[in-house]
Amino acid sequence: MFRCKAAWFSSSVPKDYRNFWVLEGGTVTGWRTADYLFSADATCPDTLRIFDSKDYIWNKVTVFHCLFLSTCEKRQSVKSVGIGHYVLPPAPVQDEVRKVVGRLIWECEAERAAAQEESSAGLTEDDHHEEVKIMNSESSESDSSTSEALWERLRSSGCKTATGYVSMDALQKYSGDLCDVHPW
Known part of the structure; x- marks a missing residue:
C-alpha cells in the first residue's frame, strides 16, 4: 500500500x-x-518542533493524524481514504476548528467505536434474530409493519448497528466547500 x-x-x-x-x-x-x-x-514536543519550523510556516510540509493509517488498514486501501480529513493542525488551530465544525474526525472515530459497542450490547438476542428475520423475509404488508416497528425501536434506542451509519439528523451542518484529497 x-x-x-x-x-x-x-x-x-x-x-x-x-x-x-x-x-x-x-x-x-x-x-x-x-x-x-x-x-x-499536536502538543507533543517533536510535533511542536515541526509546527515551529520554516518548512511548516512556508507550507512545505503537512502533519497528518496517525488514524489515517488505521482507516487505510480497515479499508485495505489508500485511494478510498481522503487524507485531507486527517490534517493535524497546531492545537490552537484545532480549537478554532472545533468552534466552527465541532469535533475533528479522529475525535469522532474513538467515540463511534465506543457507541457501536454500547448499542450492540443493548440489543437482545431476540432483537438480533428479529432484525435478521426482517432482512431475509419477503416484503409483504404484515412484514413491513413489523419492520417499521423494529426500525423505530432501534432508532429510538440510539442503535446504529442496524445500518452501520449515523442518522442524517444527528450530523452537524457544514456550509463550506468540501473536497477529498487522495494522496496516491
Missing part, C-alpha cells in the same frame, strides 16, 4: 502504526526527507 513512500512518525504515535506502514512497504525516515509526517498529538 505504501511502497516507495517514506514517513516520519512522532513519538506520540503508537508503534502499531509504524509497523503497519513498514509491513505495507513504506520506509521510515527523518521528517525533512519524509513524504508523510504522522503524529497523534
Whole structure:
C-alpha cells in the first residue's frame, strides 16, 4: 500500500502504526526527507518542533493524524481514504476548528467505536434474530409493519448497528466547500 513512500512518525504515535506502514512497504525516515509526517498529538514536543519550523510556516510540509493509517488498514486501501480529513493542525488551530465544525474526525472515530459497542450490547438476542428475520423475509404488508416497528425501536434506542451509519439528523451542518484529497 505504501511502497516507495517514506514517513516520519512522532513519538506520540503508537508503534502499531509504524509497523503497519513498514509491513505495507513504506520506509521510515527523518521528517525533512519524509513524504508523510504522522503524529497523534499536536502538543507533543517533536510535533511542536515541526509546527515551529520554516518548512511548516512556508507550507512545505503537512502533519497528518496517525488514524489515517488505521482507516487505510480497515479499508485495505489508500485511494478510498481522503487524507485531507486527517490534517493535524497546531492545537490552537484545532480549537478554532472545533468552534466552527465541532469535533475533528479522529475525535469522532474513538467515540463511534465506543457507541457501536454500547448499542450492540443493548440489543437482545431476540432483537438480533428479529432484525435478521426482517432482512431475509419477503416484503409483504404484515412484514413491513413489523419492520417499521423494529426500525423505530432501534432508532429510538440510539442503535446504529442496524445500518452501520449515523442518522442524517444527528450530523452537524457544514456550509463550506468540501473536497477529498487522495494522496496516491
